[in-house]
Amino acid sequence: MMEKNSQNDSGKNGGNNFQEKLKYLLNFDTSKINKNNASRIAEELRDEINKNNYYYYINNNPLISDAEYDNLLRNLFDIETRFPEVITPDSPTQRIGAPVEGGFPTVVHSEKMLSLQDAFDYSELKDFLNRVYRDLNVSEDEVEFVCELKIDGLAVSLLYENGKLVRGATRGDGEVGEDVTSNIKTIKTVPLRLISGYYHKIPSILEVRGEAYLSKEEFKRINEERLQQGIFVFANPRNSAAGSIRQIDPKITAGRKLNVFIYAMAANAELDIDSHYEILNFLKEVGFRVNPNIKKAAGFEEIKNFCEYWKDKRKELSYETDGIVIKVDSLEYQKRLGQTTRNPRWAIAFKFPPEEKTTRVIDIKVSVGRTGALTPVAVLEPVVVSGSTVSNATLHNEDEIRKKDVRIGDLVLIHKAGEVIPEIIKVIKEKRTGSEKPFIMSDKCPVCGSDAVRPEGEAVRRCTSLACPAIQYEAIVHFASKSGMDIEGLGPAIVDKLLQKKLIKDASDIYYLKYDDIFGLENFKEKSTNNLLNAIKKSKNQPLSRLLFAMGIRFVGEHIAQVFSNNFKDLDELMNAGFEDLSNIFEIGPRIAQSVVTFFKQPQNRAIIEKLRKAGVNFKSGKKTLNINEQFYGKTFVLTGKLDSFTREEAKALIENSGGKVASSVSKNTSAIVVGADAGSKLDDAIRFGIRQITEEDFRKMIK
Secondary structure: OOOOOOOOOOOOOOHHHHHHHHHHHHHOOHHHOOHHHHHHHHHHHHHHHHHHHHHHHHOOOOOOOHHHHHHHHHHHHHHHHHOHHHOOOOOHHHOOOOOOOOOOOEEEOOOOOOOOOEEOOHHHHHHHHHHHHHHHOOOHHHOOEEEEEEEOOEEEEEEEEOOEEEEEEEOOOOOEEEEOHHHHOOOOOOOOEOOOOOOOOOOOEEEEEEEEEOOHHHHHHHHHHHHHHOOOOOOOHHHHHHHHHOOOOHHHHHOOOOEEEEEEEOOOOOOOOOEHHHHHHHHHHOOOOOOOOEEEEOOHHHHHHHHHHHHHHHHHOOOOEEEEEEEEOEHHHHHHHOEOOOOEOOEEEEEOOOOEEEEEEEEEEEEEOOOOEEEEEEEEEEEEEOOEEEEEEEOOOHHHHHHHOOEEOOEEEEEEEOOOEEEEEEEOHHHOOOOOEEOOOOOEOOOOOOEEEOOOOOOOOEEOOOOOHHHHHHHHHHHHOOOOOOOOOOOHHHHHHHHHOOOOOOHHHHHHOOHHHHHOOOOOOHHHHHHHHHHHHHHOOOOHHHHHHHOOOOOOOHHHHHHHHHHOOEHHHHHOOOHHHHHOOOOOOHHHHHHHHHHHHOHHHHHHHHHHHHOOOOOEOOOOOOOOOOOOOOOEEEEEOEOOOOOHHHHHHHHHHOOOEEEOOOOOOOOEEEEOEOOOHHHHHHHHHOOEEEEHHHHHHHHO
16 A cells, blocks of 8 residues: 655654554554553544544545554454543544545435444454354354455445436445545446336335445556556555545546446335345346355355355456455344444454565665655565565665564565555575675665664654755645745645746745746636735745744754744854754753754755745744743643633743743643633643642733
């Protein structure tokens, strides 16, 4: 699965923080979670899952593999099962799928489109069967199941009125999806009008569910076409199907040759049907395309035999399938078993284990991501794994190489994590000949030659140059962002166009753009061109703290940028400050100090700064003399509620000018909380932590 991280490195989760946090959330033992840390870890998992939902479903560009996502969700589910008090209404376990993106009308499904619980081995499958028997209070021979192939595509819902297709929708969050009727109609295997049933009359209202997918051949063709166009390739057929269905222009969807298998229908009182197997036969009868590889099975052994048969046989199919769906056949039994908020209790998806192959490491090269992170990549002798040729595998970082002891020339065992991302499982050390070469990570960026620094306690090296070609897109978008230089109208799409046309190479070039440069861009007329030029001119007067944040210096977020601005009269004074000068400042530790010194030491960064100076960008801080107050100095405060005598910003400025710090949330490190009228949940947190509470009257007395 292709990785793309659009977040910058300044005070946010960039490449390394993302990888480290992900590794932590994937690998901790949920059985060791206790009441004291359950809420915090559950919230961290929710944040990670929600972020990946956005990149997977909205950007069509996943950050992690399916297996890693499943593991995150499983860890969260385990914690919430053990500690129900930590469940929140917006938890990913309380909803089914992805958020709905703007651009399409919304659709409320008549019946929830649920997702399936996964089983990753036969013991979990057997546990599911035993739960079914126990909850129904019946013997094994009284329950039949239907086994179906799990198609790797996008879930859709089709609504028919009097036998005619009137609406096609995506699953969305399971309750509300997107109306993609125009795109659904381009799929030739979707019947626009149903045929009369032989055994059953077509209901006046019929809503069916299915999977829109791409064949292996079509998926390959689309990605080859995208490579030629210089745009990112889809990670897998499901990702590609989602991107195809959700095109604003139906002509693009029509050109993708999508297909559909229908596998279920919403409850329908007009039909006298009492089993899922009968439903599938009815769907075929009235003209829907139903997957032919379906089998009724009774008991564990028959289901296991079906799974084992398709584990290898699926490679001969023209489409991707990553498992088997097992459903209780009787609709009466399904009703008795019911469902959770997320999953039906009468169905489960058995996931096939990833295929493993051996190959040799030809070389280890280093790529530079858009956040400046240096990632070692193993160049492999090409080998076919899970239906596609693999010639590269990420090694994540130098610690990972050392841990697995991967050397150039090694024979290694690989698989596709989640059947998507090529991954080295282990080195076959018994096959070493002595000619293998250890890999040593360079301390220079392979793209621009600047210092590549690995801060203490971190796993990833990063390029320190603001001008490195590998990071320009992200660097410039961040520079122009609202929290940076706030250049209104200079968003990601415009930055991309300017880079493609070679009108800019780095952030400083923004200030040298001319009228004709911008007017020549697509959709730019006289008014929009002048608006952007005025926004660029206006940004020159932003305070130094904004400029420091916009530069994207590692560990320098908005607050730390303000701290530097408060302590130095201008950018030149900060640039010439030494490590000791910086680390002696309150709130500036050795890690931040070293990052700043290293950043300003790079010749490419100095060159950009000189271009900014010549363009007339403000370098002065308007440094204020702090009115040190012992009641505030070195302490952290939180503001909550409405203050009568001060605005929130005024109160914050008073605290900071007195030597204190203002945080946005309460923690054990909070010194005191200033409480105004209608205080919110922060006050509850303060009471829980035993934090000192200050009234507005007390606050006024303290600042005098």
